Amino acid sequence: MIRPLGLAFALLAAVPLAAQPVEPRFTPDAFRAHVAFLADDLLEGRDIGSRGHEIAARYVAQRFAALGLKPAGVEGGWLQPIRFQETVRSGxxxxxxxxxxxxxxxxxxxxxxxxxxxxxxxxxxxxxxxxxxxxxxxxxxxxxxxxxxxxxxxxxxxxxxxxxxxxxxxxxxxxxxxxxxxxxxxxxxxxxxxxxxxxxxxxxxxxxxxxxxxxxxxxxxxxxxxxxxxxxxxxxxxxxxxxxxxxxxxxxxxxxxxxxxxxxxxxxxxxxxxxxxxxxxSASTRFIDSPNVAAVLPGADPKLASEYVVLSAHLDHIGISPERPGDTAQTDRINNGALDNAAGIATMLEVARAMAEAPDRPRRSVLFIATTGEEKGLLGADYYARNPTVPKAAIVGNVDLDMPLLLYKFTDVTAFGADHSTLGPLVAAAVKPMGIALSPDPMPEETIFVRSDHYSFVKQGVPAVLLATGFANGGGEQWRKFLGGDYHHPGDDMSQKIDWASGARYAEANWRITRAMANADTAPRWYKGDFFGDLFAAGAEKAALPK
CATH class of the missing domain: 3.50.30.30 (Glucose Oxidase; domain 1)
Structure with a gap:
């Protein structure tokens, strides 16, 4: 049920500040190190087809390799190359x-x-x-x-x-x-x-x-x-x-x-x-090549290892802004994308590390995907969802990580799309031990559920959610400030007052969610009568709506 925005804020205000420490295997320094590299000026904003994005893709691939994950790109490699057409007005x-x-x-x-x-x-x-x-x-x-x-x-x-x-x-x-x-x-x-x-x-x-x-x-x-x-x-x-x-x-x-x-x-x-x-x-065209990066942690259960749960995050950002009148040589035009979405990639890498280093592997296989072309229209995720490197029918669930706002100590999360499938209660149960609440969508009028990479998997019939830091504990004000300021702007860089402990905490939350999804007896299911489940997964088994 979509709640009115005012009611959502009232509910959020009642969420207590959690005091539980971060799980020891997640550290602020490790999280920060990933973001610092990916958001460095050297990478020039990670636009698709750029040298900076290629460097970022290879960084992610080598981190996967160091963790002992298996390549899940094409031809036995880490990358899934994609060719894009850019169309621009001319004549x-x-x-x-x-x-x-x-x-x-x-x-x-x-x-x-x-x-x-x-x-x-x-x-x-x-x-x-x-x-x-x-x-x-x-x-x-x-x-x-x-x-x-x-x-x-x-x-x-x-x-x-x-x-x-x-x-x-x-x-x-x-x-x-x-x-x-x-x-x-x-x-x-x-x-x-x-x-x-x-x-x-x-x-x-x-x-x-x-x-x-x-x-x-x-x-x-x-x-x-x-x-x-x-x-x-x-x-x-x-x-x-x-x-x-x-x-x-x-x-x-x-x-x-x-x-x-x-x-x-x-x-x-x-x-x-x-x-x-x-x-x-009248327009002209040119071609651009840019890859997704994919790795898999094989599951341990003989019956469930052939199923895949996906943790995804987009690697690209918007590059360098065009020069404007009044700009000087000192004007910062690099859109570093520290929070959007180096922070999401850092989360995915830290979850992959924790799962790879654990003494027990998850029951299902876990697929980690760093997508390209999100800023151009969710294109890399759409390409992967339509052309997966594992059997399409074997992908059973997806959690997407896009722009966690780490400028405050979050005490709740929002899983956009939680009302549509059993992923909602799974997320709530997974983060509850951390003292983190699952809050309702605080801005349903923005229809976030259909506007990020996870929706590419939804359109292939896969239950999916986008996990964001919530509006409680001052989060609403920070979100409004960020979206009206540093979002898609050179100010989204390492100079922001990023709370790295919250980054580690967000990584732990997603580790718990991914592990719960991979170890559950039953794969995520759409609810009976849900619009998206009926539209995109008409023949799939459905779950009864929670009471």
Whole structure:
């Protein structure tokens, strides 16, 4: 059950400060040493395809080797190489032209329109009539079927941003992420997004333009970029003046549609528009190579050793920021990524060390994966989950470590996704002896569950959670401060007041969780009736919801 944010904070405030010492095999110095190397200026922010990322990958591989783990990359090695395509705008600016009862008008990318990038068609255009399809969602079981009765074959669909009120936030976030695929499945060849009143409040048009100027990255299969919904050949986002032109002469104006969408319990129905559009884009591409790093600790139980539990963390960060006006030779432009996510990698390495040095091996095999391309769209994890180096059906659970905030003494953790599977109570029981509480998601409106590497495993039917330090004991304030300051900024470096004892404590917590998952009599299971379990693991055995 998703709790309101206010209730979550009330619950967190009641969590007592734990006094238990860190398990002796985890030390602040060992944790700090990993972070200090990975976040050093020498590695220049570990961007994919960079020398710094390659150095980091080899550091992780050699640590695995020193621990006596088995290589789980390709061809008997530690690495799983991945080739990516980078698509970047070049040549003439993208354009959107709307033609209708009032004539035709054209807008350039970065003005009142943002033209998307399709890596499978980096340069090209589409022209077609327009059809409004509401929010563009398709989930009949949830009472949403926006394409019902509409013919969009060969058309450009116009859809509202986001999702209507009343849908469960995490399920709705998945539906939003698949809008392009749904449009393609119905035969659309183009897509234009327009705002609701709510989405316009949450994100200004200036922010949409800023975010729309980035590059696009995709991993390659047989030399071609993997891009779900590629049949929608061109796409764009449109500001209010363009949206008004799109709805010119329609049964309902854009303002009327926005007003309807703002009413509680009302979901605008689609209809054919009296306008058409041309969307054009020009871009260039290049290829980048960057690896995942993978190792395995074989299990000891003859019956369970063929099953794998996964502990993952992303190794990449965002590299060096472009030079800006006013920068000098002394300006720090290296995004070191100490907390995001050298700290996650340090945790994984320390868990691997503790498990490898233990006198008793876990019953199940444990797979440790340092992924690449997370900052480009969860790409390395997506590649591994779709192309695992162990049998896909043998992967039974995943805990992902992404950006533990170690700027305070945490007393609780949040396992994003805990409500969906038996991993929730497993995590709670594993950390309880440390005096650490498992708290509810403090920000369900952010739909974190579908926004980090673990979700790549979820989409392959694997129960998974993202483990984060919680909001108790001042954590909420520290999270807000970090996300509004040093996050994705050169300030995320070793100069921060990182509590290394909390790093060791976080590593111990994940050691306990991974060990519990690997030694349990039963592998993690989705709950009966869970949206994600039913969608991605329909045939898997389910667990009853806890009382």
């Amino acid at each position: 003439p600016k993208g354009q959107v032209t709307i033609s209708g009862p009032a004539g035709a008008k054209t807008w350039e990318h970065g003005t009142e329109v943002v033209v998307g990038l399709n890596p499978t068609m980096p340069t090209g255009e589409v022209s077609a009539p327009l059809v409004f399809v509401g929010y563009g969602l398709e989930a009949p079981a949830m009472g949403t079927d926006d394409y019902r009765g509409l013919d969009v074959t060969g058309k450009i669909v116009v859809l509202l941003d986001g999702f209507p009120a009343g849908l469960p936030a995490e399920a709705a976030a998945h539906l939003v992420a698949t809008k392009r695929m749904v449009a393609a499945a119905h035969g659309a060849i183009g897509m234009i997004s327009v705002s609701t009143r709510d989405s316009a409040k949450r994100q200004s048009w200036a922010s949409v333009v800023r975010n729309g100027n980035g590059k696009n990255y995709r991993w390659l299969r047989d030399g071609k970029p993997v891009f779900d919904g590629a049949a929608v050949r061109q796409s764009a986002s449109a500001n209010t003046p363009v949206a008004e032109a799109i709805f010119a002469g329609a049964p309902k104006s854009f303002a009327a549609v926005q007003a309807e969408a703002a009413k509680k319990g009302v979901r605008p129905r689609g209809f054919a528009l009296r306008t058409s559009a041309r969307i054009a884009q």
